[in-house]
Amino acid sequence: MKSTTRLINCDSFSQDEEISQLKTINPPIFRGSTVLFDSFEDLTLASAGEYKGITYGTDRLPTQRLFEEAIRELEGGALTRTFPSGISAIINTLLALTECGDHILLCDNAYGPTARFCTEILTKYNIQTTFVPPASGREIETYIQNNTKLIFLESPGSNTFEIQDIPAITALAKKREIVTVLDNTWATPLYLDAFALGIDVSIQSVTKYISGHSDVLMGTATTNQKYAEKLEQFYRILEIYTPEEDCYTALRGLRTLPLRLRQHEQSALEIARWLESLAIIEHVIHPALPSHPQHHIWKRDFSGSSGIFAFVFNQEYEQEKLAGFVNSLQLFGIGYSWGGFKSLITVGKYNRSQKSEYSGKTIVRLNIGLEEPVDLIKDLESGFELLR
Numbered sequence: 001m002k003s004t005t006r007l008i009n010c011d012s013f014s015q016d017e018e019i020s021q022l023k024t025i026n027p028p029i030f031r032g033s034t035v036l037f038d039s040f041e042d043l044t045l046a047s048a049g050e051y052k053g054i055t056y057g058t059d060r061l062p063t064q065r066l067f068e069e070a071i072r073e074l075e076g077g078a079l080t081r082t083f084p085s086g087i088s089a090i091i092n093t094l095l096a097l098t099e100c101g102d103h104i105l106l107c108d109n110a111y112g113p114t115a116r117f118c119t120e121i122l123t124k125y126n127i128q129t130t131f132v133p134p135a136s137g138r139e140i141e142t143y144i145q146n147n148t149k150l151i152f153l154e155s156p157g158s159n160t161f162e163i164q165d166i167p168a169i170t171a172l173a174k175k176r177e178i179v180t181v182l183d184n185t186w187a188t189p190l191y192l193d194a195f196a197l198g199i200d201v202s203i204q205s206v207t208k209y210i211s212g213h214s215d216v217l218m219g220t221a222t223t224n225q226k227y228a229e230k231l232e233q234f235y236r237i238l239e240i241y242t243p244e245e246d247c248y249t250a251l252r253g254l255r256t257l258p259l260r261l262r263q264h265e266q267s268a269l270e271i272a273r274w275l276e277s278l279a280i281i282e283h284v285i286h287p288a289l290p291s292h293p294q295h296h297i298w299k300r301d302f303s304g305s306s307g308i309f310a311f312v313f314n315q316e317y318e319q320e321k322l323a324g325f326v327n328s329l330q331l332f333g334i335g336y337s338w339g340g341f342k343s344l345i346t347v348g349k350y351n352r353s354q355k356s357e358y359s360g361k362t363i364v365r366l367n368i369g370l371e372e373p374v375d376l377i378k379d380l381e382s383g384f385e386l387l388r
């Protein structure tokens, strides 16, 4: 055999009994487009759709399957599928569960790109979206039309953290055969049991707390039994692919999720309470504080809070002053996304289609990382000095 051919065929590991039996604590990362069949007979079965094993790189390689099973179990759902980002999980869930002519309800405080997908893309397929108030409950009924097929919730919602009355909404959705989808990224499955509250599909931006280290973009959608087949089929036909390396990294993050989340929760609460005591601040928007407008619902439905919340100053500062404050911070990175070990800050105004108490107000959002709260407080305190 020529050396070139020998190089192509140096796969002795695949026959090595010892290697195939080797047990590391973490699973191996499989990289592959082609999956080799043992025989012509297996190939024939695969072509007929009857092969029992994995047939191709997009047929969900083992590390992905392992991660999906871990999330499925944690969520308590029937089926989980992973996506190459959180927004991809949202977009594909919406596409899988709607048809031309449908109408959907979307809470007004949903993640911006979710709303944008509904208004800019779903409309192309004659799927119309109505925005409902960010703290909706039973009164969501008044927005339901004959062709309403899906209700999309995010609780607490992005940036303004209003909470929806999920059980009230799922109860009336069930009566009308309307599918309910929840973006459950803020609480993770640890702090909100979506299925116990009647939700049909729970979505996670794995990018946030589950991966936890700001180095992965990934998402999951988990369904109950009723919608499992629909999502499974859609996923299989689209051959959506999530890199195995990312599944591996996310699975590693998942192991420490409870510990990290508990720390994020404690630190964020400590800082939120401190902020609430300052004269410079009008409102701290944190669901676990009794001052939050839907605190009673949070207390009823959630078993914990995470590390991201917001506040509003007691006056509107000029851009220059705000810039001075934000740029002065030493420990808070200026950037999107959250759920990682590093504290972050974003500042913005969020226009809602419905009237909101935060209309026109500058919202400062803090992602509290894993630093010591005392240091973060010192950092914020020196920033506030520039505003006083």
Ligand SMILES: *Cc1c(COP(=O)(O)O)cnc(C)c1O
Residues within 6 Å of the ligand: 085, 086, 087, 088, 111, 154, 158, 183, 185, 186, 205, 206, 207, 208, 217, 218, 219, 337
């Ligand atoms: C970040 C985020 C997403 C999207 O996740 P990506 O992985 O960044 O696409 C979806 N929902 C919420 C609530 C988020 O904060």
